[in-house]
Amino acid sequence: MYRFEEIWGNQRLLSHLRMAVKNQKTSHAYLFIGGSGSGKKMIANTFAKYLLCATNQDEPCDTCESCRVFESGNHPDVIYVTSQKKTLGVDEIRGQILETVDIKPYHYNKKIYIIQHAHTMTVQAQNALLKTLEEPPEYVVFLLLAEKTEAFLPTVLSRMVTLKISPLSEEEIHRYLVGKKLVAPEEGGFFAAYAQGRIGHALELIEDTAFRQMREDILTQMSQLQSMRLSEALLLAKEWEIFKNDTRFLDIIALWYRDLMAAKSLRDERFIIQKDKKDLLYSAAKEPTEILAKKSAAVTKAKERLIQNGNFRLTIEVMLMELKENGAQ
Numbered sequence: 001m002y003r004f005e006e007i008w009g010n011q012r013l014l015s016h017l018r019m020a021v022k023n024q025k026t027s028h029a030y031l032f033i034g035g036s037g038s039g040k041k042m043i044a045n046t047f048a049k050y051l052l053c054a055t056n057q058d059e060p061c062d063t064c065e066s067c068r069v070f071e072s073g074n075h076p077d078v079i080y081v082t083s084q085k086k087t088l089g090v091d092e093i094r095g096q097i098l099e100t101v102d103i104k105p106y107h108y109n110k111k112i113y114i115i116q117h118a119h120t121m122t123v124q125a126q127n128a129l130l131k132t133l134e135e136p137p138e139y140v141v142f143l144l145l146a147e148k149t150e151a152f153l154p155t156v157l158s159r160m161v162t163l164k165i166s167p168l169s170e171e172e173i174h175r176y177l178v179g180k181k182l183v184a185p186e187e188g189g190f191f192a193a194y195a196q197g198r199i200g201h202a203l204e205l206i207e208d209t210a211f212r213q214m215r216e217d218i219l220t221q222m223s224q225l226q227s228m229r230l231s232e233a234l235l236l237a238k239e240w241e242i243f244k245n246d247t248r249f250l251d252i253i254a255l256w257y258r259d260l261m262a263a264k265s266l267r268d269e270r271f272i273i274q275k276d277k278k279d280l281l282y283s284a285a286k287e288p289t290e291i292l293a294k295k296s297a298a299v300t301k302a303k304e305r306l307i308q309n310g311n312f313r314l315t316i317e318v319m320l321m322e323l324k325e326n327g328a329q
């Protein structure tokens, strides 16, 4: 359910939005800036629901008709502007906004347009929207969701209130995931670290059973790597070809070495991110930290090569050879 209390972090921004509604000083256009999975959709939806709520409380009331219809996703006065293409063109702006903007709200005193992926708006689309942004009907509120401000014309930007959504810290995401019982406490560290401040990303990964399976497989293989013969280890490069378009397996390997270093040098569980794998980590953390650091660098290098379209098999084989070196020379 869309409620402010459900949103973590960004408390200043939320209280700004609440105060604007309470003091009836809302703007006609807001631009929410944040990376994918940062929570901008959640914030914009909660704000829209709050703007339309018939009661004037600290949260959307969830009992008035507007609040109830909002949750169903079929609120007659909320229009989600989307595009089937990679960009949001002038046709979408005309068809989904300009043709309906002069029609008064059906039931409520506001009509809200939520423009998703607004940073993909073409220049023509922005110019088409500009006139309405300059002289909007008084009941209209535009909520634009975008990943970057640079995508907008200065004239368009100047007509909107820009709100930057800050990523959450790893601890905040960890507390959220565990507090909501979405993952076991020992698993929380991994998903929080992996999501890099983007709560939506963490939620997606938790649901993604293929990703979880990939992690299990990779970590098992990594824990066996040192006891494999080199010829055996190199076969992994072939096996991992299924991840050719998914370099996340290298992030999993990088995090493995990061945790091995923590297990080896600090001997303090608090510094291990993947607490759910601590037994595996402690039993594998045999090499000196300098060697582990070198191996970790080899993983980073392999990822860079793959991003630059390096040959997959060759890159991974080179990496595996580096990971197999025992540092004795």
Ligand SMILES: [Zn+2]
Residues within 6 Å of the ligand: 052, 053, 054, 055, 060, 061, 062, 063, 064, 065, 066, 067, 068
């Ligand atoms: Zn309500």
